[in-house]
Amino acid sequence: MSYVLPTLTKKQEVDSFIRSTIDKVLVLRFGRSSDSACLLLDDVLAKTAREVSKFATVALVDTDSEEIQVYVRYFDIALIPSTIFFFNAHHMKMDSGTADHTKWVGPFQQKQDFIDVVEAIFRGAMKGKMIVNCPLPQERIPKYQLLYKDV
């Protein structure tokens, strides 16, 4: 009965996780364990990790680590927490009505929301899609504003 999700601090660990989850959605939460919004999200993730364990793996990535800054820059992670989905080492995008489709920003309001999102990603991925639509209603999707710098 472990409520602790694996926390990754090294680039090599993240790589191995991405490469080794086969036929399962890989959910990577980028954030800090001290942030309150991160804690909310982590709570939901920890409680649902076992339920979706047959088709998803959940892991936490610490954005404060130096090796991870490569990924922070690559995925353009500005707001915390950000969740990125992978399937068979492909980066899965989700259109939830926000500006950024490559990641999910913010916490989930309910456990079922998270399960629905993961299921949508799984179904889309099994059909061969690289981008899926978000099944949640707009009220439950956290909104944020992107400020473009130097553009």
Add this chain to the structure above:
Amino acid sequence: ATLADSFLADLDELSDNEADIIVKDDADAGNMEEDVDGDLADLETFNYDDLDSVSKLQKSQRLEGALEKGSAMSNHGIVLEDDPEYQLIVDCNALSVDIENEIVIIHNFIQDEHCPKFPELESLLHHPIDYARVVNKIGNEMDVTIVDLKGLLPSAIIMGVSVIASTTSGKPLPEEILAKTKMVLDFVEGRMGFIAPNLSVIFHSAVAAKLMETAGGLTSLAKMPACNVQLLGAKRKNLARFSTATSHFRVGYVEQTEIFQSTPPSLRMHACRLLAAKSTLAAREPPPAKQPKPLPVPDSEPKKKRGGRRLRKMKERYAITDMRKLANRMQFGIPEESSLGDGLVEGYGMLGQAGSGKLRVSMRQSKHAAKVAKKFKEKLYGSCGATSGLTSSLACTPVQGIELSNPQAPAHQLGGGAQSTYFSETGTFSRIRRI
């Protein structure tokens, strides 16, 4: 003397091997296994041959197994039987049973060896471990009275031993076995608290461990009737030369429990029975808490369709055809024909009955005309090609000779008369009224 020396030499070998092996809690079990195996092999090839044939293969295999299990242990709450730790315990139990057998064998060996030296000792001390300990302690002493046996035996027996004294030669072999037995027992005791907490409360964990071992597992202990539990570990022989008034008949390991020791002698049998009964109940541990099942993979199980057009179409392909229906029915009073003879093979039933107006029931044009046509092309349209010249579309009935099919005859008259329109498959509505 030479035999004893070679024995000792082998012991040194064994102990050298042990030193190489990592000493973990669980590895001890492995050590012990290998020792026991070694000794068993020794004793079998015994007849007083050289003991160098300790089978190293056996040792290493079983050791690997035990170490593996030990390292893979976890305390998760899975079903008890699946728990690898439990498996290990069960193995330890089996192991201890083996060790017991081993001890008996070694005991006999020691007795044989000892006979010329100290024959009476064996009749005094029946319990093999006690006997071995004493033998060990006595060692090479010429005079037994010098040796301090106080820690090992009750004083009455010491007196007996010192009275009957003679020279002996020491056999340090049993020491190893003793140590290993103790290690296994300690290990099992330690885990008793996790595996059978209820049982450990009634008895001390040591006794609970022994009970479990002799029973062969927790579930076996729970299934055993209480009268058997009472007798687990009962000593058969009584100590010779001592009064039988103090020995307890039909009391086994239960005798060693604190509860038993503290009851007055008159109530002891009653207490013993009670203890045994409650222990069987206590051994029925509840299963570990069930964790919620993870959700199934989406779209992994095909949907079960309950009805609808598509399903109906699919089912129609496997439905019973008219031909089958006719063949399944018989006319009253007329014996049915069959291809091989009366009663040998499924008969024709109403198929091709004389006077039914139809000779061969052709496949009704079902809705899957295309599929059906593909399958039964030859039957429907006749063979436009390679058929033998012996087939014909005329039928020969034995009674009326050649019968030709009447295209005008009403199709499918099964019951005749009023019934036909009711059950008719080609019938239409009899009356349509405008409301």
